[in-house]
Amino acid sequence: MAETQIAETQMQRLIDRLGLMPHPEGGFYRERHRSSLSVRRADGSERAAFTVIDFLLPAGVTSRWHRLIGAEESWHHAGGAALILWRGEAKLKTPSTSEALALRLGPLDLDHPDQYPVQIIEPGCWQAARSLGDWSLVNCCVAPGFEFTDFVCPEVQKRSTL
16 A cells, blocks of 8 residues: 555544544544633633644645634644644734744654644634644644634635625
């Protein structure tokens, strides 16, 4: 079996085992946990204190630029290859990789001193990611908890109005 087929088989096994489904930003996900605790945001709305998802990015897929309004997100490497996580300033109207900070997310590696197993995206900052190998599995924690009403993804929103 060719290397690519092995990687695709491994990825499909992960999708099946973790019960992942396609994510609007690209890749695959499943909500792993939604806190039973709640918090009140500055705008008065209530949210779960935090949420956690499993997120799988296959080779060759760059997640769509998106941001979360009023929530902070931590990315934790869980398996597979390292990935590049781009973080763009919240003030940017249209983000691009040339204007964003490229963060390397993966297991600690002495050959890549800039690579860390956890990276943080501040509230409102733009983000996109791309696997550096066959696939990357991460856990994303959002606080206050994720709600699609806080999710801004211009490419997805543009498609839904067509």
